[in-house]
Amino acid sequence: MKEVFLHHIWKYKLYSTQNLKTYHGDFIEIIDGGNLNFHAGPDFLEAKIVIGDKLWAGSVEMHVNSSDWNLHRHNDDLAYQNVILHIVWNHDCEIDELRQRNVQTLILQDFVKPEIVYNYQNIINSKFERIYCEEFLKEIDLKQFSLWFERLLIERFEEKTEFILQLLSKNNNNWEETLFKSLAKNFGLKVNVEAFEIWSNSFPFDVLQKNQFDKVKVEALFFGQAGFLDDNFENDYYKQLKNEYNFLKIKYKLEPISSSLFKFSKMRPIGFPTVRLAQLSAIYGEFSKLFSEIIIQNNLKSYYKLFEKIELNPFWETHYTFKNESNFQTKNISKDKINNILINTIIPLRYAFERVRSEVEIDFYLDLLQEIDPENNSILDEFVRIGFENKNAKDSQILIHLKKRYCSEKKCLNCAIGHHILR
Template sequence: MHYVWKFRLFDRIDLKTDDGEELEILSAGMHNTDSGPDFHNARIRIGETVWAANVEVHLSASDWQKHGHTTDNAYGNVVLHVVYHNDEPLVLPNGRKVPTLQLKNRVPDELYNRYHQMIFGNQSIIPCESSIGGIDGLIMHNWLTRVLVERLEKRSEAVVNTLNLNRGDWEETFYQFLAANFGFKINALPFELVAKSLPQLTLAKHKNNPMQIEALIFGQAGFLDTEFKDEYPLKLKKEYDFLRKKYNLKPIENHLWKFMRLRPQNFPTIRLAQFAALIVQSNHLFSKILEIKDIDALRDLFSAIKVNDYWDDHYRFDVLSKPLPKTLGASSVDILLINTLALFLFCYGKQHQQQYYISRSLKLLENLPAERNNITEDFAILGLKINNAFESQALLELKNNYCNYKKCLQCGVGNKILKLA
């Protein structure tokens, strides 16, 4: 009923109140999602008088009493009661009779049937799965743009919270988020804990000694509290034992790291080695990202990192393996660009009110390939062509925060389907 009133999706010919007065809806008002009347500042002509006041919407007129509005002063200035079924007149305690508009027989059956099918149908993927493939491309793009911005704004809240904890230090905040994303979901938490236990200021003191950087990172990750056979981990352990006392460090619990069901290339030991190499090779990384516009140059920041030679034939300490390069793959680099760089460019632009960086964030996503996961594959089955990360990120937000909760009335796609002639 809120939706029907908001978009005036009812027969408006010869409208009359329950008392027979002529009624004209000039503006439905602003939808109020807090307490109080459902719509504020509606403009309505009743008889010869134009009102600018509040509107309350119910299924039945008797719901006014059931919902306790009679004793709530917030509802005292309601100028129109909109109901589907007018089962009783509405009279306030002061004796004022509130005009009522009954929408029964004015709401098209087809509109209700479409809504009922989306909300209560037997769909297997999303509520509008039988119709979404036919939505005009421009309408879909415009809605996905809005949904993507919603996603980036929500994710920016976590960035801003961490930024505040870091006293406005963008480099430190970026470093912590980048570390978490090096964990690629399954090991995000321990990576984040390692980064928070090792401020960049500490690492900067050892920039000219890659072995010490590696020792600090592997040590804080809890991988050096054991006995080793190979020379490389023995050296790391020796370095870390010294640095641990110097900085009074406490490593995280090693059991937090997950190896199960991961390809060896994604083992946390390899990701930590790559992260250490990135720290060694990159100074003031976020400042560089703000300056670099070319997507290939951004990719090179991560794809060109070179881990310690020890890892060429190892995935774990003391366990020899077939020699293979341990560089970050193209898909892994793109995930880092999507989840870290694009987010930080957007958030930085928002915080500094600079549209330039917001546009760069969206442009970056437009130029990255679409992610492949269960959600994007489901949308592809429904006939959507997903061209880039801009669209795949938006579809993730659409599925997780609209489709899963059946917010079809708040969705641009759902609105279009309901309004189709």
């Protein structure tokens, strides 16, 4: 039994009010159960409760065991002097100080239906890496939670916004630089995200801005700083980039990172860090003010058009690395990659920018995500298997947040579905 479960029962009145009485025999009428306190002090504040023939106003404190009052040393804390009712699950001892103040004890488990406790323990005590409430979902119409699902999406936006604002602060409130470093992590994928983050911080952003007039200089800067221009390959493109980078290195006193930080093994060639750097350099060779471009687009088609026109250096049509030639394949940014950029970088960044300016139009983001194809991974497959919809990126983002912030953390009491099941 967890104390947070007692909070949930009390807050949502999941107990029988008929013949509700204290351990000491007085009947109770709950006028107002109080407000859950998220800070130090009693669990519920500003409660109004009739105990016997008297109306009491003050705080309510809850414990799994009565003895926890002494264990937590509440007698020594003035904040607990206003407690009017002590609610416990197990009454294992009397608290002398409370009896002296005529504060009574309510044993909550005597008034809670066994199935509520059973359902809670079934969910919380599960040891499997799955959706814990799966067995209950067959009897539930998930469409009734549509508004709550949208709230989850906004929670996800807000969570990402906090990270973006922290990054923005480190970048002296420069949105263009913040976009660049966010995109760099995106292009690193899971395997190389740390390497791309280190790389994006290895040179001043204004060095990139000063050289965006020349696409070759941008490519040279990107590959040179990643340590990929330290060899002596004989192709003309490589030699050109190396010469350009040597000039930039001296001019701006640059220090490249080691190319050994980047991982190639067990990756599809299209995901090689060299290909991703080529794509990223093509973007910044095309747009000198990319952030300004992304915040003025007004629909999905305009975003596709923005990125689909970006072309890589022809060298990459027959290469995945500088070393070996390969069969012809265009390496331009695919629709799936554009979707990934939108979902994980552009939409969160644009939302954060508009929130700072108090200009958020939430329907724009909901509609945009609803147009984008759904994401696919094992987490989403599991949700679909047990009855959830994953028809678009809006669904995907909701389910990922649900899994990450509710299911995995076992916050079933904070989940609308979990709350419905417990009722």
